[in-house]
Amino acid sequence: MPTELDPLERHPKAVGPGEQMRMHNSTCFGCGEQSPAGLRLKMFAGDDFFVTATMEVESRFEGGPGVIHGGILSTAFDDVMGMAPLLIGPSAVTVHLEVDYRRPIPIGSTLQFRADIMGRQRRKVYTEAIAHIGDPDDPVATAHAIFVTIRAREHFAAHVENSQLSDDDKRRLRAP
Numbered sequence: 001m002p003t004e005l006d007p008l009e010r011h012p013k014a015v016g017p018g019e020q021m022r023m024h025n026s027t028c029f030g031c032g033e034q035s036p037a038g039l040r041l042k043m044f045a046g047d048d049f050f051v052t053a054t055m056e057v058e059s060r061f062e063g064g065p066g067v068i069h070g071g072i073l074s075t076a077f078d079d080v081m082g083m084a085p086l087l088i089g090p091s092a093v094t095v096h097l098e099v100d101y102r103r104p105i106p107i108g109s110t111l112q113f114r115a116d117i118m119g120r121q122r123r124k125v126y127t128e129a130i131a132h133i134g135d136p137d138d139p140v141a142t143a144h145a146i147f148v149t150i151r152a153r154e155h156f157a158a159h160v161e162n163s164q165l166s167d168d169d170k171r172r173l174r175a176p
């Protein structure tokens, strides 16, 4: 992370501490309520610059026998950390993601996530996150990521047509 960082300020339109974060896209595999096979993560804003989430480790998330698939865990980290930039400004997309897997995570467990903004420099937002099963001081996995803020409408304009969103929603996204 660079040493020269811009000041962090909570965005005036960000949801308040303790409130559920608004879905960035209802068909998102991570948090979308309409994603047919998604993780359906519900995220909550913390004080200052963090978000939390909980995920039941369902049997459909299995990788090795009886434990979570590493890719599912990294997807969850990506989406939870991806919500944090919305506390300080516009949407941001992942440009870099790294995950440290510390312990096997059993199917049937309840994973709790916390993602913190560590700093911002221009359009780059640096985040870190932990996942634990009850004891935040003993994480089962940790992650770091860099997000870059975007103008969402422009960024997705060429791709909206491929979305699972309804035609009405797609029209709304394309409207000037």
Ligand SMILES: CCCCCCCC(=O)SCCNC(=O)CCNC(=O)[C@H](O)C(C)(C)COP(=O)(O)OP(=O)(O)OC[C@H]1O[C@@H](n2cnc3c(N)ncnc32)[C@H](O)[C@@H]1OP(=O)(O)O
Pocket: 024, 078, 079, 082, 083, 091, 092, 093, 094, 095, 096, 121, 122, 123, 124, 146, 148, 150, 152
């Ligand atoms: C909307 C909420 C979504 C949340 C859902 C979960 C998150 C996701 O899964 S997003 C999906 C996966 N990510 C993507 O598809 C992103 C693909 N990448 C892109 O589209 C482009 O690289 C994009 C738009 C992010 C940046 O491109 P562009 O606008 O040309 O900016 P660019 O100048 O290259 O980069 C901006 C800054 O980021 C830095 N940067 C770019 N990539 C990286 C990288 N991999 N590592 C470190 N820094 C990087 C650049 O160095 C630059 O920094 P500086 O301000 O110091 O010059």
